[in-house]
Amino acid sequence: xxxxxxxxxxxxxxxxxxxxxxxxxxxxxxxxxxxxxxxxxxxxxxxxxxxxxxxxxxxxxxxxxxxxxxxxxxxxxxxxxxxxxxxxxxxxxxxxxxxxxxxxxxxxxxxxxxxxxxxxxxxxxxxxxxxxxxxxxxxxxxxxxxxxxxxxxxxxxxxxxxxxxxxxxxxxxxxxxxxxxxxxxxxxxxxxxxxxxxxxxxxxxxxxxxxxxxxxxxxxxxxxxxxxxxxxxxxxxxxxxxxxxxxxxxxxxxxxxxxxxxxxxxxxxxxxxxxxxxxxxxxxxxxxxxxxxxxxxxxxxxxxxxx
Amino acid sequence: xxxxxxxxxxxxxxxxxxxxxxxxxxxxxxxxxxxxxxxxxxxxxxxxxxxxxxxxxxxxxxxxxxxxxxxxxxxxxxxxxxxxxxxxxxxxxxxxxxxxxxxxxxxxxxxxxxxxxxxxxxxxxxxxxxxxxxxxxxxxxxxxxxxxxxxxxxxxxxxxxxxxxxxxxxxxxxxxxxxxxxxxxxxxxxxxxxxxxxxxxxxxxxxxxxxxxxxxxxxxxxxxxxxxxxxxxxxxxxxxxxxxxxxxxxxxxxxxxxxxxxxxxxxxxxxxxxxxxxxxxxxxxxxxxxxxxxxxxxxxxxxxxxxxxxxx
Numbered sequence: 001x002x003x004x005x006x007x008x009x010x011x012x013x014x015x016x017x018x019x020x021x022x023x024x025x026x027x028x029x030x031x032x033x034x035x036x037x038x039x040x041x042x043x044x045x046x047x048x049x050x051x052x053x054x055x056x057x058x059x060x061x062x063x064x065x066x067x068x069x070x071x072x073x074x075x076x077x078x079x080x081x082x083x084x085x086x087x088x089x090x091x092x093x094x095x096x097x098x099x100x101x102x103x104x105x106x107x108x109x110x111x112x113x114x115x116x117x118x119x120x121x122x123x124x125x126x127x128x129x130x131x132x133x134x135x136x137x138x139x140x141x142x143x144x145x146x147x148x149x150x151x152x153x154x155x156x157x158x159x160x161x162x163x164x165x166x167x168x169x170x171x172x173x174x175x176x177x178x179x180x181x182x183x184x185x186x187x188x189x190x191x192x193x194x195x196x197x198x199x200x201x202x203x204x205x206x207x208x209x210x211x212x213x214x215x216x217x218x219x220x221x222x223x224x225x226x227x228x229x230x231x232x233x234x235x236x237x238x239x240x241x242x243x244x245x246x247x248x249x250x251x252x253x254x255x256x257x258x259x260x261x262x263x264x265x266x267x268x269x270x271x272x273x274x275x276x277x278x279x280x281x282x283x284x285x286x287x288x289x290x291x292x293x294x295x296x297x298x299x300x301x302x303x304x305x306x307x
Numbered sequence: 308x309x310x311x312x313x314x315x316x317x318x319x320x321x322x323x324x325x326x327x328x329x330x331x332x333x334x335x336x337x338x339x340x341x342x343x344x345x346x347x348x349x350x351x352x353x354x355x356x357x358x359x360x361x362x363x364x365x366x367x368x369x370x371x372x373x374x375x376x377x378x379x380x381x382x383x384x385x386x387x388x389x390x391x392x393x394x395x396x397x398x399x400x401x402x403x404x405x406x407x408x409x410x411x412x413x414x415x416x417x418x419x420x421x422x423x424x425x426x427x428x429x430x431x432x433x434x435x436x437x438x439x440x441x442x443x444x445x446x447x448x449x450x451x452x453x454x455x456x457x458x459x460x461x462x463x464x465x466x467x468x469x470x471x472x473x474x475x476x477x478x479x480x481x482x483x484x485x486x487x488x489x490x491x492x493x494x495x496x497x498x499x500x501x502x503x504x505x506x507x508x509x510x511x512x513x514x515x516x517x518x519x520x521x522x523x524x525x526x527x528x529x530x531x532x533x534x535x536x537x538x539x540x541x542x543x544x545x546x547x548x549x550x551x552x553x554x555x556x557x558x559x560x561x562x563x564x565x566x567x568x569x570x571x572x573x574x575x576x577x578x579x580x581x582x583x584x585x586x587x588x589x590x591x592x593x594x595x596x597x598x599x600x601x602x603x604x605x606x607x608x609x610x611x612x613x614x615x616x617x618x619x
Binding site for chain 1: 354417601
């Protein structure tokens, strides 16, 4: 185990962490403000990935792919909110979990009808392909570095919008007292729809960036969705700060676990036992982390204020 | 009550009818449906009566299944022992999961139960000795020393049927006992329950363990039914499916979960068996059905039955 490898894995963890953050931000906003548990958030990630791949193939331009994926997921999010989810805000979490579970099935099948069940693969855009030499002996893929930069920029933008603008003020006010905000003359319905669409577009952004790294296939959303739930539960539901912290923690723990748990276990117990126990423990690590966090702090690390 | 008796009587006659029309397939199908009805019944005890939305109930299907399959793998085929281990292991796991989870509530409870089941799912995948990701065939069906032969489709059907009826009765007794009253009281108003001198935590935990053990029995039956075990027994969509059966049938009603399991699984069977587009994309229609039920049938199917008694 040398320093270069550790730095590389730290960067991988960070890259995975910001992807999780892009998903978690929308999910935690929707939960914090509308009190809606949305399992179908992973479907937006999938839709974003498919739209990006399809548009890039049609037009031959990666920029067009990005634009269509972002606008497309925004539109799909808004339509879903208006058609199905709007009437669920007042219902209990159980109904929300089930209805959005149904939406997952619907989205997966619609994608399978249009694009088939086989995985699609897409290329990294020309401008972002290749490696960059960060320092001696460490060549890191430009594309993954770009994901980290985009993710951190989005985090900065979100922080600015939520805490420094009038829109952000309305969002925070809507989270703490919905009735009061609408009594002051704000169209809270429109605000909800906008927040939902925006969250969907963020998930779409994560999806379009994930395309060239992971396989694009029906059901890809659920794999990441459960990890994103771990993120927001660890961070504290409804808090953007918590989502960022949780995402980086989960991204790091998961990546480090996969990279180093097996050799580490090999030192402690026999290498053959580590061979089989390592990957299993690595997959379980984030759930273990979540159980420990919840057992010690049932509201997560950074509970949102006003709840 | 009349409807319940008629329904159960019809179910009891299924093997005879299937033999008469030479359609043994339906015995298998309804046996599977009833096994899931048992799982849904056990979930209803904590979800419907106790207000604990466990999104990880499939874990105990897996624990029950693995108990049987692992013992059979090492040549232990004694059904009584396997059943005891399945129940014991499920209860123990439920005790561990419950002890931590019940400290939380609301969305956190949903997520932590999901997380624990995910852990068990990945644990199942990692057990290379027992087939890992692909699962393994059950070495032999549980052997009840000549009393009952689970290889006999009809006999097995009646075993499942009897277990289902017994569980229906047991849960009816539990929720109407003093213990059940506390569980239901703590669902409708926790503060008042505390005020009259009951701490909900131990009651909830015991209910959680009972539900886990009951679902372990369903796991025991399911692995004998499929004769094949995969980690997918514990997949989170399985947990969602069981939850949906409870909601569809009517949350906190005595027969709701059974009704829900029948409607959902038979509907799945009919739609997926259709030719062409509908059969190929049956999940689309199940998804639409699910959303419509949640949006419009708030009280579930049991609420539609004439004379339905609501315990919740």
